[in-house]
Amino acid sequence: MAKLEVLRFPDERLRTVAKPVKEINDQIRTLVEDMFETMREENGIGLAATQVNTHLRIVVMDVSEDQSNPLVFINPEITEKNGSTISEEGCLSVPNSYAKVERAEKVKVTALDTNGESFSMDADGLLAICIQHELDHLRGVLFVDYLSPLKRQRIRKKLEKEARLLTRA
Numbered sequence: 001m002a003k004l005e006v007l008r009f010p011d012e013r014l015r016t017v018a019k020p021v022k023e024i025n026d027q028i029r030t031l032v033e034d035m036f037e038t039m040r041e042e043n044g045i046g047l048a049a050t051q052v053n054t055h056l057r058i059v060v061m062d063v064s065e066d067q068s069n070p071l072v073f074i075n076p077e078i079t080e081k082n083g084s085t086i087s088e089e090g091c092l093s094v095p096n097s098y099a100k101v102e103r104a105e106k107v108k109v110t111a112l113d114t115n116g117e118s119f120s121m122d123a124d125g126l127l128a129i130c131i132q133h134e135l136d137h138l139r140g141v142l143f144v145d146y147l148s149p150l151k152r153q154r155i156r157k158k159l160e161k162e163a164r165l166l167t168r169a
Helices: 026-041 125-138 149-168
Strands: 045-048 058-062 071-082 085-091 094-103 106-112 118-124
Touching: 026 058, 045 125, 058 125, 071 125, 085 125, 094 125, 094 149, 106 125, 106 149, 118 125
Parallel strands: none
Antiparallel strands: 045 058, 058 071, 071 106, 085 094, 106 118
């Protein structure tokens, strides 16, 4: 396994729309393992392939407290949404920035697993929010896109400043 580089906002590659996975092979399974390692080392609960500059419809997540329930979604699609809820979100691609975002309260998602088997899952709570957040990445959408232009610009300037300071160090 290998830790992958996580793209940071405002990197334009995060705006790339991911393509469907045509074949689930060993290369895809290795990518999934690397994504899990990267997500865990970055202390995240979800990661979309877009965030590691691989523009395929793959998402990994684990919202359990002890990271014992890894979930893989290949070619995921949300087929139902119900209710609405507002919660504070953060993102590995937008480090140290959090904001309240409105999402559906419950979702139903269909996807393939790493064996190419189709499944569907009903989700609510944190899992439903995480699914919506990560599937947004596959469409090139970030949680900051739900914020006002002023808030989004403030976060962008903060991250650009931090990136400049890192390059000088």
